[in-house]
Amino acid sequence: MNVHVNSDCISCGLCVSTCPNVFLITDGGAAGVYSREVAPELEEQVQAAADACPVSAIEVG
Numbered sequence: 001m002n003v004h005v006n007s008d009c010i011s012c013g014l015c016v017s018t019c020p021n022v023f024l025i026t027d028g029g030a031a032g033v034y035s036r037e038v039a040p041e042l043e044e045q046v047q048a049a050a051d052a053c054p055v056s057a058i059e060v061g
């Protein structure tokens, strides 16, 4: 699984709370990811974060 945060992010911080091993708030204020590649054991959390993002800014594939 790959993950990416697009420019729709409103910096609410929910994904960072849900999955701090993958998401972070970047210096610019928006969320980002440490690595686009998601470890298998984190895929469920990343999918949950993507589903919960209020503006659907988390793209998984």
Ligand code: SF4
Residues within 6 Å of the ligand: 005, 008, 009, 010, 011, 012, 013, 014, 015, 016, 030, 031, 052, 053, 054, 055, 056, 057, 058
């Ligand atoms: S949950 Fe969505 S809007 Fe909120 S910080 Fe994460 S990517 Fe941005």
